[in-house]
Amino acid sequence: MEAIRPDKKSQQWLDYQDYVNSLIIEGMTTAICASMDDLAHQINFDHNKEIGVPMFDVKIDLIDEELNFDPPISIPDNIEDPNDRSIKSIIFNIAADFIKIGREMVRIDTGAGDYICEIKDQFAIYGSLSKITKNFKEMEHQCDVYIQQYEEFSFLWKENLDESFKAFIESGAMPEHMQTKKKKRPQDDDDEMEDQDEEEEDDESFGWFSGKILTDV
Numbered sequence: 245m246e247a248i249r250p251d252k253k254s255q256q257w258l259d260y261q262d263y264v265n266s267l268i269i270e271g272m273t274t275a276i277c278a279s280m281d282d283l284a285h286q287i288n289f290d291h292n293k294e295i296g297v298p299m300f301d302v303k304i305d306l307i308d309e310e311l312n313f314d315p316p317i318s319i320p321d322n323i324e325d326p327n328d329r330s331i332k333s334i335i336f337n338i339a340a341d342f343i344k345i346g347r348e349m350v351r352i353d354t355g356a357g358d359y360i361c362e363i364k365d366q367f368a369i370y371g372s373l374s375k376i377t378k379n380f381k382e383m384e385h386q387c388d389v390y391i392q393q394y395e396e397f398s399f400l401w402k403e404n405l406d407e408s409f410k411a412f413i414e415s416g417a418m419p420e421h422m423q424t425k426k427k428k429r430p431q432d433d434d435d436e437m438e439d440q441d442e443e444e445e446d447d448e449s450f451g452w453f454s455g456k457i458l459t460d461v
Contacts, residue, residue: 283339
C-alpha cells in the first residue's frame with residue numbers, strides 16, 4: 245500500500261485535485277442550471293397558456309378601493325419586508341436554494357469549505373438567471389394587463405352610487421365613466437417606446453435578481 249500511496253505534496257497530486265475539482269464544479273453547475281431552466285420554463289407565459297395548470301394560484305382582492313393580487317406579484321425592490329410572500333420572493337428563494345447546492349459538498353483539495361464561490365463565478369448560472377428574470381417580467385406584465393381590464397368599472401367601488409345617481413338626476417349629464425368610448429388596449433401604445441422601456445426594466449430587474457440571489461446564498 246505504501247508503494248501506491250500518492251505524495252500529496254507533489255505537483256501531480258495537486259493537478260489531479262484540480263481536475264477533480266473542475267469535474268465537481270461542472271457537475272454542480274449543470275445541475276443548478278437544469279433546475280433553474282426548468283423553473284424559468286414553469287413560469288413562462290406561453291407555456292402556462294398551453295398546459296392550463298399554472299405553477300402559482302393567485303386571486304384578486306379589493307383592498308382599500310384598489311384591486312390587488314393575493315399573494316402580490318412583487319413588491320418594490322427598495323422595500324425590505326421580512327414577511328414578503330410575493331411571487332417574486334418565492335421564485336427568488338427557489339433559485340437561491342438551487343445555487344446553495346454549492347454548499348452541500350466539502351472541498352476535496354482542502355478538506356474544508358465548499359464550492360459556492362466557484363459556482364457564483366459560472367457564466368452559465370447568470371444565463372439561467374436571465375431566463376428566469378425575463379419570464380418573470382413577462383408574467384408581471386401580463387398580470388398588469390389582466391388587472392387593467394377592470395379599471396373602467398372602478399367607479400363601482402370608488403364612487404358612492406347614490407351620490408352619482410343624484411348628480412345625474414340633477415344635471416342630466418351622463419357620468420364620464422358611462423359614456424361610450426373606444427376601448428384602448430395596453431397593446432395599442434407606442435410599441436417601440438414600450439419595448440425600449442421593457443428592455444431597460446429587464447436590465448435593472450436582472451441586476452437586482454441575480455445580485456440579490458448570488459449575494460444572499
